[in-house]
Amino acid sequence: MTAEKTLGEREIIQLLLEKFQPSPMPIPSGDDVSAVDLGGGRLAVLKVDMLVGKTDMPPGMTAYQAARKAVVMAVSDFAAKGVRPRAALVGLGLPRYGSRKVKSLAEGLRDAARQYGLSLIGGDTNEAGDLVITVAALGFCGKGRLLLRGGAKPGDLLAVTGPFGRTAAGLKILLENLKAPGNLREKLLRPVFTPEARLQVGLRLRRLGATAAIDSSDGLAWSLRELAVASGVGFSVHRLPLAPEAKAFADLHRLDPFDLTFYGGEEYELVVTLDPRRFRRGWEKRWGLQVIGRAVEQGGLVFEEKDVRRTIQPRGWEHFKARRRGRKLA
């Protein structure tokens, strides 16, 4: 073990994939969810998401919020694929908690399950040194009805389901102790502690002419990178989808709004490409969709607004280096 270096997360995933040599699957390995062919034109769609206290609970997050977030993480992946999650099982690793904390945790799971309409049908509890909540969610859809990462075509509109930057700002408040006035602080912390999965718009995506989608939990830049690689396109972004509260925070601390927008994470907006012939302007307001750019022929991620032109770095949460949420295995 002496001189052997610690692996980064992508290296780990690479190693795992080499060993697994996954058999042919109904959807490509590496997308947000996995699937099993049920026959009769149907798929069972599955996702496992693990929340670990040390890396996924910012300071001040309660057991209730952590439990809720664990469910949101899994639901968000279903939302990005346009599939309704039906049921979930929960694997719990618990430190020595008293009954109040266990109750809060159970309520967090229950409330999130109710909010997104899924049944908690089972699980497993274990003693652990740190809180670990694994949510395994299951849904069903028709074959070919699943929205994948790889369907974007040059010319497609690029849209997001909400603004970015609040979570990045909120994490700066919590982790780097940056200040913000009470009202602003609250607005920036809310999505950190109480994230929302975009399930309703996600379930609509196909009818809205979506061609590809991903959730943005690994940051907007990385989500664009993943869509670009899977679809073989580039993206030209012409509008910064920065939340007004994040803009105010950036002004206050002289932060680059560009960085707050693209290199945050722990955000659960969907990043979608849409067929421009089917897109209707009213949808922006109705579905909270914001068109921010276009898929282009040539590779690369570029931000172009008036006379500003900046490269969007394909940076994400490198989980074993930054203290962030993980990425998918396969």
Add this chain to the structure above:
Amino acid sequence: MTAEKTLGEREIIQLLLEKFQPSPMPIPSGDDVSAVDLGGGRLAVLKVDMLVGKTDMPPGMTAYQAARKAVVMAVSDFAAKGVRPRAALVGLGLPRYGSRKVKSLAEGLRDAARQYGLSLIGGDTNEAGDLVITVAALGFCGKGRLLLRGGAKPGDLLAVTGPFGRTAAGLKILLENLKAPGNLREKLLRPVFTPEARLQVGLRLRRLGATAAIDSSDGLAWSLRELAVASGVGFSVHRLPLAPEAKAFADLHRLDPFDLTFYGGEEYELVVTLDPRRFRRGWEKRWGLQVIGRAVEQGGLVFEEKDVRRTIQPRGWEHFKARRRGRKLA
């Protein structure tokens, strides 16, 4: 948090179940697996099992063995229900491992998946302080084709798929430093480090006339207790299914063979009740089934052999008190 007591595992599960108020499910809450109705007379069967380094890896267990065991734990629950697991997702919480250890872990997952014929179709990796491996397994079966805990009837034969006590002895070697000659030591440690799920016989159980089944990972006594409660019967055991190696170890250390047999755990034999009218003697040899007693009208678990009569205590792994594997949530 001051004077609040730490909860035992069953209390935790009780609290969780009160909050969840699970909706009507195709199989009773608390059985080895959960299920979702697929329509058309079919069920999707699911199980989540979490292995935590601190509580599930005895001293000396390698990453390879832990990964393999995590799969075995889930497969064993499917075996007890007579359902073939088709696919699994793996949630990994990893300490800062080098590539050798990550490779071993991947090989452990892969080898167990191959051995039991399931596909690893996805997962999630995270940094964690301790190794955590959550396996979420999925299978399918016809409605009513699932073997439950609650089907035993008075007069049914009680059988196990293999002998007990080796793991309990092996854990005494590892945790309490008891000695054993090299050859014996090896035989007692093998099932601790390389447990096997009884999938082949499990898939046969219905055809063998099984009426109820459970896996024995929480100990033989507790498994009998669970079958008894779910079925509303008692059990009279007339033969001690003690492995010869465990018997030798008991003789060596003046341990009670009864305790080694009933109060061990981490064993993955199946405990089954069988319709006596369908049972054929040849099956004992052919399927490694050993008839050890009968289901009886009145409650309670009793061991009766010649002139010995002892009560089997409904003791299991109380996980937050003993350092043992958890029990099912729902």
